[in-house]
Amino acid sequence: xxxxxxxxxxxxxxxxxxxxxxxxxxxxxxxxxxxxxxxxxxxxxxxxxxxxxxxxxxxxxxxxxxxxxxxxxxxxxxxxxxxxxxxxxxxxxxxxxxxxxxxxxxxxxxxxxxxxxxxxxxxxxxxxxxxxxxxxxxxxxxxxxxxxxxxxxxxxxxxxxxxxxxxxxxxxxxxxxxxxxxxxxxxxxxxxxxxxxxxxxxxxxxxxxxxxxxxxxxxxxxxxxxxxxxxxxxxxxxxxxxxxxxxxx
Amino acid sequence: xxxxxxxxxxxxxxxxxxxxxxxxxxxxxxxxxxxxxxxxxxxxxxxxxxxxxxxxxxxxxxxxxxxxxxxxxxxxxxxxxxxxxxxxxxxxxxxxxxxxxxxxxxxxxxxxxxxxxxxxxxxxxxxxxxxxxxxxxxxxxxxxxxxxxxxxxxxxxxxxxxxxxxxxxxxxxxxxxxxxxxxxxxxxxxxxxxxxxxxxxxxxxxxxxxxxxxxxxxxxxxxxxxxxxxxxxxxxxxxxxxxxxxxxx
DNA sequence: CGCCCTATTGACCCTTGTCAATGCGCGTGG
DNA sequence: CCACGCGCATTGACAAGGGTCAATAGGGCG
Numbered sequence: 001x002x003x004x005x006x007x008x009x010x011x012x013x014x015x016x017x018x019x020x021x022x023x024x025x026x027x028x029x030x031x032x033x034x035x036x037x038x039x040x041x042x043x044x045x046x047x048x049x050x051x052x053x054x055x056x057x058x059x060x061x062x063x064x065x066x067x068x069x070x071x072x073x074x075x076x077x078x079x080x081x082x083x084x085x086x087x088x089x090x091x092x093x094x095x096x097x098x099x100x101x102x103x104x105x106x107x108x109x110x111x112x113x114x115x116x117x118x119x120x121x122x123x124x125x126x127x128x129x130x131x132x133x134x135x136x137x138x139x140x141x142x143x144x145x146x147x148x149x150x151x152x153x154x155x156x157x158x159x160x161x162x163x164x165x166x167x168x169x170x171x172x173x174x175x176x177x178x179x180x181x182x183x184x185x186x187x188x189x190x191x192x193x194x195x196x197x198x199x200x201x202x203x204x205x206x207x208x209x210x211x212x213x214x215x216x217x218x219x220x221x222x223x224x225x226x227x228x229x230x231x232x233x234x235x236x237x238x239x240x241x242x243x244x245x246x247x248x249x
Numbered sequence: 250x251x252x253x254x255x256x257x258x259x260x261x262x263x264x265x266x267x268x269x270x271x272x273x274x275x276x277x278x279x280x281x282x283x284x285x286x287x288x289x290x291x292x293x294x295x296x297x298x299x300x301x302x303x304x305x306x307x308x309x310x311x312x313x314x315x316x317x318x319x320x321x322x323x324x325x326x327x328x329x330x331x332x333x334x335x336x337x338x339x340x341x342x343x344x345x346x347x348x349x350x351x352x353x354x355x356x357x358x359x360x361x362x363x364x365x366x367x368x369x370x371x372x373x374x375x376x377x378x379x380x381x382x383x384x385x386x387x388x389x390x391x392x393x394x395x396x397x398x399x400x401x402x403x404x405x406x407x408x409x410x411x412x413x414x415x416x417x418x419x420x421x422x423x424x425x426x427x428x429x430x431x432x433x434x435x436x437x438x439x440x441x442x443x444x445x446x447x448x449x450x451x452x453x454x455x456x457x458x459x460x461x462x463x464x465x466x467x468x469x470x471x472x473x474x475x476x477x478x479x480x481x482x483x484x485x486x487x488x489x490x491x492x493x494x495x496x497x498x
Numbered sequence: 499c500g501c502c503c504t505a506t507t508g509a510c511c512c513t514t515g516t517c518a519a520t521g522c523g524c525g526t527g528g
Numbered sequence: 529c530c531a532c533g534c535g536c537a538t539t540g541a542c543a544a545g546g547g548t549c550a551a552t553a554g555g556g557c558g
Contacts (some may be wrong), residue, residue, distance in 0.1 A: 016317065070398055073485035078398040079263025092388075095383035098494025100391045134344035141340075141390055142349045145329050149319055151401045152327040152446035154545070173373065188504065198403035199547055204506060236322035245303065405514070435538065448515050453538060 014060045014112065017086030019134040019174065021139070021246055028126035031116045035122060036060070038113040041210055042105035049090055049103040057113045058133075059089040064109020065186050067103045067193065079195035081144055082167070086174050091137045107186045107221075134183040138244045146241045151197040158235040159196045165237035166217055168225055262423055263309045263361065266335030267381040269422065270388065277375035284371060285309070287362040291354035298339055298352040306362045307382075308338040313358020314435050318443065327442035330393055331416065335423050340386045356435045356470075381438065387493045394492045397422045400446040408445045409455045412463055414486035415476055429472040438474040 015032050018024060024032075037060065042048055048066060049055065066083040068090075080101060083089065090097045093116060123130045146166070150159045167185060168177060189207065190200040199204075210216040215231045217224045220225045225231055261370045263279050267273060273281075288311065291297055295317060298304065315332040317339075328351060330344045332338065342365060395415070399408045416434060417426060426432045438456070439449040448453075459465040464480045466473040475482055 006532095052344075052496055053492075070394060072398060072402055073487075074403050078394075078401040080394050080397055090523085092387060092494075095380055095387045095493065097384055097387040100394065100490060100493070115316060124486075131344055135346055138341060138344050138346040138349075144390075144393060144397065145319060145349065146437075148329055148400060149327040153325050182322070186425075188275045189506095200504090201548080202546055208506085215332060228508080241349060244344065245301075246342075438538095439536080449536090450516080450538085451514055454514095457538085 013062055013086040016174065017136070018129070021135040021244065022128050022132035024128060025126065028129055030123075031122045032125060032129065035114055035118050036112040040111045040113060042109045042111065044105065044107050046103055046105050047102060047110055048109070049099050049101075050108055051100065051102050052089070052098055053226050053230070054096065054098050055090065057092060058093055058119055060112040060114065061085055061087050061089060061155040062110045062112045065184070066103055066109055067106065067191070067195070068095075068103050070101045077194055078197070079191065080147070081140065082195070084167075084170050084174060084176070087140075088133070093142065094133075094137065106191075107184075132228060135244050135246070139242060141239045143242060147195070147245075154235070156196075156198050156202055157206050158197065159211060160192070160203065161210065161215070161231055161235035162237055164198060164210075164223060164225065164236065165228070165232050166239075166242070167223070168228055169237075169239050179229055180224060180228060182222055184221060185218070185223040186221045257402065262311055262335040263387070265423065266385070267378070270384040271377050271381035271382070273377060274375065277371075277378055280371045280375060281378065284363055284367050285311075285361040289360045289362060291358045291360065293354065293356050293427055295354050295360070296351060297360055298348050298350075300349065300351050301347055303345065303347050303473070304339065304342060306364050309340055309361040310334055310336050310338060311359045311361045312431070314355040315352055315358055316355065316444070317352050319350045324441055327446070328387065328440065329396070331415075333419050333423060334425070336389075336431075337382070337385055340389065342361055342383075355440075356433075384493050388491060391490045391493060396444070403484070405445075405447050405451055406455050406458060407453065408447065409441070409465045410459065410464070410480055410484035411486055412430065412441070412445060413459075413472060413474065414477070414481050414484065415488075415491070416472070417477055418488050418491060419484075429473060430475060430477055431471055433470060434467070434472040 010034065015024075015029060018032070042064070048059065051070070053090045057221075061083050063085055066087075066089070067079050068081045068083070069079040071077045081158070083103070089111065090099050090101075091104050142167070142178045146162075150162055153164065168181070168183060171177050171183045180221065192198075192202050192231045196203070207216070207218055210231075211218070214226055215234065217226070231237070251281070258261065260283070261485055264273075267281070269280070281310045291313070297308065297310075301317070310332045312334055315336075315338070316328050317330045317332070318326045318328040320326045322366060332352070337351050338360065341349075392415075395411075396471065402422055417430070420426050420432045438452045439445075442449045442452045445452070456465070456467055459480075460467070463475055464476070464483065
């Protein structure tokens with residue numbers, strides 16, 4: 001499929017991500033690269049992790065796209081996070097806690113595995129790796145907070161616009177946005193609605209508004225932002241929350 | 250003021266909280282008790298932490314009640330968490346990240362301080378303490394997720410009921426619920442609305458519904474749940490998310 | 499060719515927000 | 529002791545953002 005390439009990039013994504021939030025010695029970089037040996041592959045819509053299980057390894061999304069969600073008692077669900085290459089699927093391993101949500105691959109995706117014992121050895125030699133992981137967890141938390149801020153009080157149009165700005169920002173950090181401002185976004189409108197607390201129909205209508213205004217085009221699982229600055233201005237997007245206090249780029 | 254006592258209990262709250270999620274040796278318990286020497290006191294509505302700052306210590310709420318919130322660009326705000334005695338005010342210290350939100354004391358509150366260097370020494374001797382802290386962070390995360398689940402898709406009535414069930418559950422774990430099912434809840438209706446993504450007026454109306462149904466009485470900063478089971482049934486409350494995979498109590 | 503999933507549209511309705519007024523309790527200054 | 533002001537709870541009337549239902553359309557695929 002044509003889109004496939006859009007969701008891929010080099011296997012060094014995790015490394016780049018970690019390096020973005022904490023400085024890594026060359027020794028640490030080598031350790032990370034050599035340790036991510038096992039890779040699992042998932043088909044579209046397959047479970048990467050299941051609610052309630054416990055996992056003895058760190059799972060890093062290397063290629064593809066995924067989301068986490070939790071069901072409501074009435075059968076509807078809330079998507080709580082989107083994962084892009086470089087993201088850690090679940091931070092439960094930090095405390096040997098059970099995973100509290102399902103993680104689903106969206107298109108075909110690859111997940112790198114890292115044994116906890118192996119990680120422990122790595123961290124022993126290079127403590128900054130643990131700081132990096134914890135900082136990723138902090139960013140993750142901050143991202144969810146911002147989603148709560150959206151769902152709790154932004155208008156439908158702003159929620160959609162804000163999410164597009166966030167994805168544009170996050171994907172650009174892992175080189176998945178091309179020069180024209182396009183990036184792969186393999187969701188259905190229904191799934192976006194599950195994340196933003198809006199119905200499919202309403203998502204559709206707001207997308208059309210953005211399209212008419214020339215602020216966002218969503219076609220063939222690809223989003224193009226012709227004028228990212230204008231879209232940011234529309235919803236007052238401020239990426240500070242994605243950086244955990246680390247200075248810009 | 251009469252209510253004061255409702256929000257207080259012994260200074261060993263943190264210890265009890267940690268012990269609830271991870272087993273602690275007596276040595277570890279002693280270390281914790283002796284390390285929490287400095288205590289800061291806050292008046293009602295005073296800032297405990299400010300967005301964007303960085304903090305070199307762990308802050309534990311020992312007595313009182315607090316909340317975290319983030320502002321929207323339009324001046325409204327979203328409350329992202331409520332803190333009860335035993336809760337850690339912010340987990341940014343884990344990764345030396347900046348605090349990403351404001352923490353406000355609700356009634357007069359006391360906060361215990363723990364130097365990071367002191368913590369490091371403690372963890373060296375008793376690694377289970379770090380596991381406990383990380384597990385608290387996981388529970389915290391899970392709690393915010395559940396709030397997102399509420400705001401994203403539950404009806405107003407269920408949101409309110411669910412929050413009351415959650416507070417009842419959490420406060421009962423630190424012995425702040427009395428035999429009649431009453432507990433101190435020092436919020437205004439407007440503040441509860443800021444947490445649940447509802448207007449003050451609407452909060453008021455839903456509270457009245459619960460009152461008429463005999464499911465919850467809110468008077469004088471005190472909430473009474475005459476029939477907690479019935480309230481739980483109403484909103485399908487399931488406290489699993491508050492336990493991070495640790496078996497019940 | 500037919501099915502299924504997703505996007506799109508229209509009509510209608512309902513939950514929730516907004517605005518504005520009233521009341522109530524409490525603290526303060528006169 | 530009383531008048532005033534203020535913050536918070538409560539009510540009513542009205543508006544509106546967004547949900548629901550149902551129908552249509554457009555691929556992609558077996």
